[in-house]
Amino acid sequence: MANKYSITKEETARLIKEYGKDEHDSGSAEVQVAILTERIRNLTEHLKTHKKDNHTRRGLMKLIGKRRGLLKYIKSGNIDEYRDLIKKLGIRDNI
Numbered sequence: 657m658a659n660k661y662s663i664t665k666e667e668t669a670r671l672i673k674e675y676g677k678d679e680h681d682s683g684s685a686e687v688q689v690a691i692l693t694e695r696i697r698n699l700t701e702h703l704k705t706h707k708k709d710n711h712t713r714r715g716l717m718k719l720i721g722k723r724r725g726l727l728k729y730i731k732s733g734n735i736d737e738y739r740d741l742i743k744k745l746g747i748r749d750n751i
Contacts, residue, residue, distance in 0.1 A: 662698045663691070675741075685726045686741055692723040693745050727751055 668691060672682050675690040682688075699716045703709060728751050731738040742749055 662695045667694065675744075685730050686737075689723055689726050689730070689741060690745060692719055692726070693747060695719055696723065724751060 668682075669679070671690045671694060672687050673679050676682065676684055676687045696716065696719050699712060699719070703713060703716065706712070727738065727742070730741065731751055739749075
């Protein structure tokens with residue numbers, strides 16, 4: 657069962673290295689979106705097997721809303737950067 661972070665420190669470090677400007681850039685919106693996307697994928701897999709887990713479903717919806725806000729911020733700043741990020745993460749453009 658997934659813990660409250662739902663991804664390991666190593667996975668987080670890999671995402672920071674891949675999407676951040678350097679290995680200490682954990683605060684940029686791109687890195688936060690990448691980490692949230694990984695957590696969302698993990699929780700979605702959990703909910704496929706545990707259909708009645710409504711507490712996790714609520715947490716998933718909160719994460720999706722947080723990711724949507726960050727994507728909206730990135731899109732307002734630089735549309736090309738936004739398009740590259742959603743293509744790289746494999747998520748749809750729904751903003």
